[in-house]
Amino acid sequence: MSTVLDQIIRGVREDLSARRSALPLEQLRDLVATKPAGLDALAALSAPGGVHLIAEVKRASPSKGALADIPDPAVLAAEYAAGGASVISVLTEQRRFGGSLADLDAVRAAVTIPVLRKDFVVEPYQVWEARAHGADLVLLMASALQQGELTELLGLVEELGMHALLEAHDEDELTRCLDAGGRIVGINARNLKTLEVDPSTVSRLLPSVPAGVVGVAESGVTGPDSVRDYVGAGARAVLVGEALVTGADPRSAARELLAAGGRRVDVEESS
Numbered sequence: 001m002s003t004v005l006d007q008i009i010r011g012v013r014e015d016l017s018a019r020r021s022a023l024p025l026e027q028l029r030d031l032v033a034t035k036p037a038g039l040d041a042l043a044a045l046s047a048p049g050g051v052h053l054i055a056e057v058k059r060a061s062p063s064k065g066a067l068a069d070i071p072d073p074a075v076l077a078a079e080y081a082a083g084g085a086s087v088i089s090v091l092t093e094q095r096r097f098g099g100s101l102a103d104l105d106a107v108r109a110a111v112t113i114p115v116l117r118k119d120f121v122v123e124p125y126q127v128w129e130a131r132a133h134g135a136d137l138v139l140l141m142a143s144a145l146q147q148g149e150l151t152e153l154l155g156l157v158e159e160l161g162m163h164a165l166l167e168a169h170d171e172d173e174l175t176r177c178l179d180a181g182g183r184i185v186g187i188n189a190r191n192l193k194t195l196e197v198d199p200s201t202v203s204r205l206l207p208s209v210p211a212g213v214v215g216v217a218e219s220g221v222t223g224p225d226s227v228r229d230y231v232g233a234g235a236r237a238v239l240v241g242e243a244l245v246t247g248a249d250p251r252s253a254a255r256e257l258l259a260a261g262g263r264r265v266d267v268e269e270s271s
C-alpha cells in the first residue's frame with residue numbers, strides 16, 4: 001500500500017523533472033558558482049545559552065490542510081529572527097505544503113541568519129537548487145532515502161558548504177543518520193507514513209544522540225510546555241511550524257518558546 005510519504009515523493013519527483021527541464025543541472029551549477037558562501041548553521045545551532053529555535057514558514061500540511069496564508073514570507077521570517085530564532089526553515093514542497101523556491105528566495109533576502117530548505121530531497125539536483133536559492137542547511141529524511149543515497153546527498157551538501165539536518169523517526173533511522181555522519185540530527189515526532197504525532201518518540205530517541213551531535217526535536221510543539229519537555233529529553237534545538245504560523249504574534253510566540261527552553265532573547269525596539 002502506498003503511504004502518504006510515497007505519494008508526496010511521487011509528486012516531488014514530477015515537479016523536480018519539470019524544473020530540471022527548464023534549468024539543466026549544468027546551468028544550475030553555474031548559478032551556484034555565482035552565489036556568496038553559505039552561513040554556518042552548525043555553529044549557529046551549537047552556540048551555548050539554552051535551546052535554539054528553528055522557526056518554520058509553513059502554509060499548509062498534509063494532515064491539517066491550510067494552516068496560514070502567509071502573504072509575505074519575508075515579513076514572517078523577519079519576525080521570527082527578531083523573536084530570537086537561530087535558523088528559519090522554509091518548506092518548499094508545493095503540492096501538500098504550499099511552499100516554493102520563491103518563498104526560500106524571499107526569506108533568504110529578508111534575514112541574515114541561516115536558512116533551512118525543508119523539502120523531500122531525493123536527488124542531488126535539489127541540493128544544488130537549495131544552494132542556488134541561498135539555503136545554508138538542507139533537510140535529508142532517512143525515511144525517504146536508502147543509506148547509500150543519504151550518505152551521498154550528505155556528502156554533496158557539505159561539499160557545497162552547507163550543513164544537513166538528518167531526520168529520523170525511529171531507532172533504525174536514527175542509527176542510519178548517525179552512521180551516515182550526521183552532525184545535526186532531528187527526531188521527528190510525526191510519523192510521515194501515518195501523519196500521527198507522538199512526542200514520546202522524541203523522549204525515547206533523543207537520549208541516543210551523542211553529545212557531539214546537535215539533537216533537534218521536530219513537530220508537535222504546541223507551546224512552552226512542549227519545549228520544556230523536549231529540552232528535558234535532551235533537545236538542543238526545537239523545530240516549530242504550526243504553533244508559530246497560526247498565532248497572532250510570531251515574534252512574541254518565538255520569544256516565549258525560547259524562554260521556556262532557557263534562552264534569553266534581547267528585546268530590540270519593535271519596528
Ligand SMILES: O=P(O)(O)OC[C@@H](O)[C@@H](O)c1c[nH]c2ccccc12
Nearest residue numbers: 188218219220221239240241242243
Ligand atoms: O508544524 P509542526 O508540528 O510544528 O512541525 C514542524 C516540522 O517539524 C514539520 O513541518 C516537519 C518535520 N519534518 C518534516 C519533513 C517534511 C515536511 C514537514 C516536516
